Amino acid sequence: GVSNFDLPLLKALEARASVQTHAVQNQKDLVNKDSEVVEYCRQNGIFYQAYASLRNHETSQEEEWVEARKQASAVAAETGHSVHQIVLRSLLDEGIGVIPRSRNPEHIQENLNVIYWELSENSLKALGVDHDEL
Structure with missing residues (x-):
């Protein structure tokens, strides 16, 4: 696997490698x-x-982040889950693996609990996840 590869670099690797890339690990969130x-x-x-x-x-106080936080907070309020859980679950519902950082056992448990539920199509759309492409 590789990390922090943009598309041109990934394509260049694929063109030269004798073994197929099996995993890409990049920064991804509701804005990036x-x-x-x-x-x-x-x-x-x-x-x-x-x-x-x-x-x-x-x-972050950047406009994109403020809007993303607003949308995630609204979905969190509707579903009864935390904003962190909403972000992680939206990625999982998109078919993305996640590596959440946790500082204490309670946070680890909160992160683990996202595997027991899914977001609705409307919630995913509110978060900017195009469910039709999944």
Whole structure:
């Protein structure tokens, strides 16, 4: 597998490698969607794994992040789950693997609980996930 590869670099690797890439690990979240690499991975049977998916959700004041936080908070309020859980579940529902950072046992349990439910199509659309492409 590889990490932090954009699409041109991934294609260059694929063209030269004697072994197919099996996994790509890149930063992906509700704002930084990495759509080209995600789609390339889907089309070529490569597992895509997101890291740092929660990094800027609480602190960034950039307009895109403020809007993403607003949407995630609305979905969290509707579903009774935390914003962190909404972000992680939206990635899982998109077929993306996640690597959430956890600092305590309670947070680890909260992260694990996302495997027991799914988001509705309307919730995914509100978060900017195009469910039709899945």
